Amino acid sequence: MKRYFLLSALALATPAFAQNGPTTPVPPLPPAHLDAPAFAGPEVSAVMQPINAMLAGLSSGDAAAIRAQILPEGGATVALEKTGGIHTIRHMGWDQFLATVKPGAQxxxxxLHDPAVEIDGDIAMVWARYTFTVDGKPAHCGYDHFDLVRQNGAWKVLNVTWSQRTTGCMMEER
Known part of the structure; x- marks a missing residue:
């Protein structure tokens, strides 16, 4: 009990745990292929398949292609960082999110850059820096977090959460 109390007190007193503390108090997760050779290969590919299909659907404006990769009870959340230090969080159910996906001229x-994939049984998460371009020009960037569940042998995306900013969006790798 004393140890739990001490750890809790330390966590609350540490600036990294403060609501307005640093956004990344520790180094980012390593890409799956560097630190987890046991997960490299078919299992990581299987987890990435619905994500890659979602991104292809987004690029082509095909909401049905995205819908085929998701679980209906989930949704999408964006943590938007606007100029002037304004931060907003917006959560959408999948129907609301998919209503924004339409074919267009652009x-x-x-x-995704160096995705980190973590798998435990029938759950997985993918964390990756991303760059979003419109007609080849950076529009915004940030980090994506995909929450996946395996059902009947197939991975599906339950939730996607991403940060979105327009500053510091370089096309080259870091």
Missing amino acids: KLQET
Whole structure:
């Protein structure tokens, strides 16, 4: 009990746990292929398949292609960082999110950089820096977090959460 209390007190007193503290108090997760050789290969590919299909559907404006990769009880959340230090959080059910996906004249592309994949049985999460371009020009960037569940042998996306900013969106890798 004393140890739990001490750890709790330390966590509350540490600035990284404060609501307005640093956004990344520890180094980012390593890409799956660097630190987890046991997960490299078919299992990571299987987890990434619905994510890659969602991104392809987003690029082509195909909401039905995205819907085929998701579980209906989930949704999408964006943590939007606007200029002037304004931060807003917006949660959408999948229907609301998919209503924004439409074919258009502009070429949309979301690129994930060095995704970190964690798998435990029938749950997985993918964390990756992304760049979103419109007609080849950076529109926004941030980090994506995908929450997946395996049902009947197939991975489906339950939730996607992403940060979105327009500053610091370089096309080259870090």
